[in-house]
Amino acid sequence: MKLSYCTTCMGRAHHLKQTLPRNLADNVDWSRPDAVEFIVLDYSSPDDLLEWITTDPQLAPYRDAGILRIAQAPxxxxxxxxxxxNMAHALATGDYVCNLDADNYLGAGFTSYLRSIFLRRPNAIVATNRFDARLNAGLYKGSMGRIALSRTNFHLLGGYDESARFKGWSGEDTDLIMRAFRAFLRPVWIRNRDYLRVVMHDDMERVRNTDFVDADAELARIAALDGSNMRPLLRYVLNRAVAPRVANRGAPIGSGAVRFPS
Known part of the structure; x- marks a missing residue:
């Protein structure tokens, strides 16, 4: 079984510099290096992401072993x-894929944890609990994007919904989970919060590079769905529960040019 961690980055190299070296150290078993890969998609990041990830000597062993892969979306x-x-997940070669946001720490042993689940429940979807308000503050706020499932099931669900309803900060991760439930994938909640720590930062940084009209409205949407008020969260979940089960039907997902730096 091979696991693929898929990370996208646009203007968040300063976070990835903190999380990526630790995640690699905590989750790569050098006795079986082919069992895991970390994919980083440089989504036209305006910072020094590409230079850092291709030259940093601490990352060199992982790059050389093919464990750490970097691609560009110009x-x-x-x-x-x-x-x-979707672009990052399309690059995955693993049997199972896991979205890993740039500001997230996996925690020591997370890969073994996922492997143990998927060996017993190959059609599980592993995710954070949307109704656990403790995960919406402090060291854990920003961990809701952690979702793992088989690569086959990811593609059967149509990946993340790229339609206009998910413009800006929009809950595309919760939508994927809801569609997986409707497809009868078995939910498994990540209960060990040691696996869900993040680099702490303000909400403005979450939306800075996204496509939005009104920054205040975007920030208000984040606040409304932070787990402190159940009504908007329940309303959102109910609305997603009646959405199409398969996203992007009839359209390619994650389309666009991707190149691999030498």
Missing amino acids: GQDKFRHSHAK
Whole structure:
């Protein structure tokens, strides 16, 4: 079994510099290096992401072993969550894929944890609990994007929904989970919060590079769905529960040019 961690980055290299080295150290078993890969998609990141990830000596052993793979998506002017994530997941070669946001720490042993679940429940979807308010503050706020499932099931669900309803900060991750439930994938909630720590930062950084009209409205949407008020969260979940089960039907997902730096 091979696991693929898929990370997208646009203007968040400063976070990835903190999380990626630790995630690699905590989750790569050098006795079986082919069992895991970390894919980083440079979604036209305006910072020094590419230079750092291709030259940093600490990352060199992982690059050389093919465990750490970097790809570029040139020409992107705004961060489109669903499109970027679909592009990164399309590069995965693992049997199972896991979205890993740039500001997330996996925690020591997370790969073994996922492997143990998928060995017993190959059609599980592993995710954070949307109704656990403790995960919407402090060291855990920003961990809701952690979703793992088989690569086959990811594609059967149509990946992340790239339609206009998911413009800006929009809950495309919760939508994927809801569609997986409707497809009868078995939910498994990540209960060990040691696996869900993040680099702490303000909400403005979450939306800075996204496509939005009103920043205040975007920030208000984040606040409304932060788990402190059940009504908007329940309303959102109910609305997604009646959405089409398969996203992007009839359209390619994650389309666009991708290149691999030498």
